[in-house]
Amino acid sequence: MDSRIILIIGGGVAGMEAARQLFLLGYQPVIVEKSDHLGGHVAGWHKLFPDMMSASSLIETMAGGLDGVTVYLKTTVATMNRLTSGFSVVLSNGTTLLCGAILMASGFRLFDASRKEEYGYGVYDHVITNSDLEHWFNTGEDDRIPENPSHIAFVHCVGSRDLKAGNPQCSKVCCMTAIKQAIEMKEKFPGSEVWCFYMDLRLFGKKYEDFYINAQRDHGVHFVRGRVSEVSEDIDGKVILKAEDTLAGHQVKLKADLLVLMAGMLCNEETPVLASMVRADVDSDGFMRSRDNIYRINESSRPGVFFAGACTGTKTVPETVAEARAAALDIHNYLVGNG
Amino acid sequence: MVDFGFGLSKSSAVRLDQVDLSLYRKLEVLEPGVRTCMSCGSCSATCTAGPWSGMSVRKVILNLQRGKDVSAMMQNCMLCGKCSMVCPRGINTRHLILSLCRIYGERK
Numbered sequence: 440m441d442s443r444i445i446l447i448i449g450g451g452v453a454g455m456e457a458a459r460q461l462f463l464l465g466y467q468p469v470i471v472e473k474s475d476h477l478g479g480h481v482a483g484w485h486k487l488f489p490d491m492m493s494a495s496s497l498i499e500t501m502a503g504g505l506d507g508v509t510v511y512l513k514t515t516v517a518t519m520n521r522l523t524s525g526f527s528v529v530l531s532n533g534t535t536l537l538c539g540a541i542l543m544a545s546g547f548r549l550f551d552a553s554r555k556e557e558y559g560y561g562v563y564d565h566v567i568t569n570s571d572l573e574h575w576f577n578t579g580e581d582d583r584i585p586e587n588p589s590h591i592a593f594v595h596c597v598g599s600r601d602l603k604a605g606n607p608q609c610s611k612v613c614c615m616t617a618i619k620q621a622i623e624m625k626e627k628f629p630g631s632e633v634w635c636f637y638m639d640l641r642l643f644g645k646k647y648e649d650f651y652i653n654a655q656r657d658h659g660v661h662f663v664r665g666r667v668s669e670v671s672e673d674i675d676g677k678v679i680l681k682a683e684d685t686l687a688g689h690q691v692k693l694k695a696d697l698l699v700l701m702a703g704m705l706c707n708e709e710t711p712v713l714a715s716m717v718r719a720d721v722d723s724d725g726f727m728r729s730r731d732n733i734y735r736i737n738e739s740s741r742p743g744v745f746f747a748g749a750c751t752g753t754k755t756v757p758e759t760v761a762e763a764r765a766a767a768l769d770i771h772n773y774l775v776g777n778g
Numbered sequence: 779m780v781d782f783g784f785g786l787s788k789s790s791a792v793r794l795d796q797v798d799l800s801l802y803r804k805l806e807v808l809e810p811g812v813r814t815c816m817s818c819g820s821c822s823a824t825c826t827a828g829p830w831s832g833m834s835v836r837k838v839i840l841n842l843q844r845g846k847d848v849s850a851m852m853q854n855c856m857l858c859g860k861c862s863m864v865c866p867r868g869i870n871t872r873h874l875i876l877s878l879c880r881i882y883g884e885r886k
Contacts, residue, residue, distance in 0.1 A: 589795075655815075656810065656813050659813060661794075686817050687792075687837075691792045693795050694796075
């Protein structure tokens with residue numbers, strides 16, 4: 440292997456952290472990011488669970504570690520070809536790279552909530568997504584959020600665990616995000632009642648359960664077990680949710696001033712294209728397929744092609760950071776012949 | 779009004795935004811632990827009175843949260859306190875029931 444250039448596809452948390460680690464190991468990472476900023480989805484977030492760390496300060500810190508790393512924004516990968524040793528890569532800006540290895544850090548995309556038509560996203564006036572709410576926390580700009588809501592509803596699993604929506608897997612971070620956002624809304628609107636409609640509460644991570652207890656005990660957030668079946672709008676523009684309270688075996692209705700849909704995580708639409716360029720495999724869930732899901736999550740089935748972060752499945756930020764570091768070491772071992 | 783020979787029955791759906799939570803709010807003050815119930819059902823599973831009487835602390839809490847009267851169900855509680863011992867959230871369910879009795883007593 441001659442080239443010390445490593446192509447990193449995606450400038451989110453995974454790509455940034457892997458680039459920093461590879462640079463520290465003496466390589467020349469090149470980040471190719473399709474949008475006009477680094478930080479991916481996290482850059483648009485407000486606060487991160489479980490420490491309520493500011494997302495923008497995290498991205499700032501991470502970007503600060505990229506001195507010496509080449510970053511191409513608003514750039515995509517046009518072609519990738521395997522050579523006898525390494526890869527020849529052409530970018531959309533005309534740059535050609537000869538690189539020793541490729542790291543896919545292409546992340547995920549948010550489920551388009553308007554596809555669940557029964558929830559009225561994009562149709563009713565006061566229906567937003569988890570991502571819209573974070574944007575509002577950051578900017579304060581969103582006409583859909585009323586001044587003094589008395590009832591705020593959160594619907595979990597929008598586009599997750601939903602075979603019909605083409606996304607049978609659990610997005611895993613939304614339960615915790617909903618509880619985080621429910622608490623944040625209670626803090627902003629102490630007089631409001633906040634309702635979370637869930638199928639299961641999957642609070643697997645460190646301190647997640649604490650958030651759940653806090654939401655119940657300190658903020659009086661209501662949890663209703665049952666999937667919302669349909670949402671309508673009344674003449675005042677309020678949203679009316681219909682669900683079964685499955686613990687009581689009763690139908691319930693809620694007239695709310697704001698409905699927040701917890702849109703799930705899907706594979707990026709570029710995933711199959713990128714995979715086919717280097718003949719990597721796509722898994723049955725649409726995400727990149729790792730060599731296995733226990734010991735070689737960072738490795739593709741092809742030599743020299745590695746994965747980090749949510750391109751292989753739904754991940755939290757700390758999981759993504761850990762994977763990025765692991766992938767950097769895997770790439771190093773591959774290039775020095777330890778692989 | 780024309781008599782069509784049948785009536786319209788009132789919707790049985792619980793309107794969450796309209797339920798009367800006054801009992802529940804009083805209970806929250808006397809026994810704040812009630813808020814942390816996650817409806818796991820261990821209280822009901824261990825309840826000695828449950829199988830023959832229909833008593834269930836889980837249902838008592840849930841019904842209160844939905845604005846329903848629970849006095850009839852509560853009369854079957856023998857205050858043995860087994861439910862307090864099994865609650866994973868450490869809710870003092872016995873105190874919860876006693877507090878509820880007090881609230882109902884004050885209403886009379």
